[in-house]
Amino acid sequence: MTRILLTNDDGIHSAGLVALERALRAVGDVYVVAPAAEMSGASHSLTLARPLRIRQIDERHWTVDGTPTDCVTLALHKILQESELPHVCASGINHGGNLGDDATYSGTVAGALEATILGVPGIAVSLVAREHFEFAWSARSQEDTERRSSRRNFAQHQRAAWGDQGSSRHAPGHKERQARDHGTH
Numbered sequence: 001m002t003r004i005l006l007t008n009d010d011g012i013h014s015a016g017l018v019a020l021e022r023a024l025r026a027v028g029d030v031y032v033v034a035p036a037a038e039m040s041g042a043s044h045s046l047t048l049a050r051p052l053r054i055r056q057i058d059e060r061h062w063t064v065d066g067t068p069t070d071c072v073t074l075a076l077h078k079i080l081q082e083s084e085l086p087h088v089c090a091s092g093i094n095h096g097g098n099l100g101d102d103a104t105y106s107g108t109v110a111g112a113l114e115a116t117i118l119g120v121p122g123i124a125v126s127l128v129a130r131e132h133f134e135f136a137w138s139a140r141s142q143e144d145t146e147r148r149s150s151r152r153n154f155a156q157h158q159r160a161a162w163g164d165q166g167s168s169r170h171a172p173g174h175k176e177r178q179a180r181d182h183g184t185h
Contacts, residue, residue, distance in 0.1 A: 001028050001029055002027060002028030002029070002087050002088065002146070003028055003029045003031065003084060003085065003086045003087050003088075004024050004027065004028050004029065004030045004031070004086055004087070004088055004089070004090060004146065005031050005032075005033065005072070005075055005076075005080070005086035005088070005089040005090070005115065005120065006020060006021055006024065006030055006031065006032045006033075006034070006089075006090050006091075007032070007033055007034050007035075007068050007071045007072055007075070007089065007090075007091050007111040008020075008034050008035070008068065008091055008092055008093070008094065008107075008108055008111065009035065009038070009039045009040050009041075009042055009067075009068045009091075009094065009106065009107025009108045009110075009111065010038055010039075010040060010094065010095050010108075011034060011035050011036065011037050011038045011039070012032070012034040012035065012036060012057075012061070012063045014034075014038075014095065015095070015135050016092055016093030016094060016095055016125075016127065016135045016139075017032070017034060017092075017093070018135075019093060019135035019136055019139040020090060020092060020093045020125065020135070020139045020142055022139065023136075023139035023140055023142060023143035024090060024139075024142070024143055024146055026143055027143055027146045028087075028146070029060075029084075030060065031060050031061075031075070031080060031084060031086065032060060032061045032062070033062045033063075033064060033071045033072070033074065033075035033079055033080075034062075034063060034064075034068075034071055035063065035064060035065070035066065035067065035068060035070075035071060035107075036053075036055065036063040036064065036065045037065070039066075039067050039068060039107045040106075040107060041105050041106075041107065042067040042068060042069070042107035042110065043104065043105050043106065043107065043110055044069055044110040044113060044114065045067050045069060045110075046066075046067065046069055046070060046073070047066040047067060047070050052064055052065060052066045052070055052074065053065045054074060054078070054079060062075070062079055067107060067110070068091060068107040068108065068110050068111035068114070069107075069110050069111065069114045071111065072089060072091075072111050072114040072115050072118070072122075073114060073118070076115070076118050076120065085120075086115075086120055087120070087121075088115075088120065088121050088122070088123070088146065089111070089112060089115030089116075089120050089121070089122040089123070090112070090122075090123055090125060090142060090146065091108045091109070091110075091111035091112040091115075091122060091123070091124045091125065092108050092124055092125030092126055092127075092142075093125045093126065093127050093135050093139060093142070094106065094108040094124070094125065094126035094127065095127065096126065096127070096128065097126050097127075097128035098124065098126040099126075099128070106124070106126075108124045108125070108126060109124045111124065112124040123142075125142050
């Protein structure tokens with residue numbers, strides 16, 4: 001079954017995150033690692049000046065008192081077990097658009113970007129509306145996208161994208177690089 005990491009920048013209790021999680025459960029196993037509080041506009045920043053706190057809510061939900069980038073990094077390197085590592089990361093549904101220049105400041109976009117940098121395909125989802133945000137429609141749309149994407153072999157996708165130079169423990173060739181770099185076999 002496809003494993004999906006879900007994050008956002010609006011916080012663990014946002015309606016967009018809840019709607020997206022509900023929709024993506026039909027596609028695969030969803031693990032949520034999201035900011036404990038709203039982090040809109042956090043961009044691709046990391047928390048460096050203080051220790052981060054991870055709080056496990058239940059077996060599939062964690063909060064981090066940091067940015068979406070912190071959440072994804074910790075999910076992939078600290079929180080999730082090897083058997084839980086995701087095939088894809090979805091970030092959102094953002095309460096508002098991330099269009100044009102806004103994308104460079106978006107924590108939602110940064111969550112998906114960080115996953116991609118670390119070798120996990122990422123997608124950011126935003127909803128543009130003036131009022132009455134209808135997250136259910138956007139969530140169903142993302143569910144359809146994930147369902148179509150999950151039919152692909154993500155390992156093949158990663159090999160094609162990263163080759164033997166994958167950038168994280170999840171990318172192909174990681175164990176071989178780690179043994180080579182540390183002189184162990």
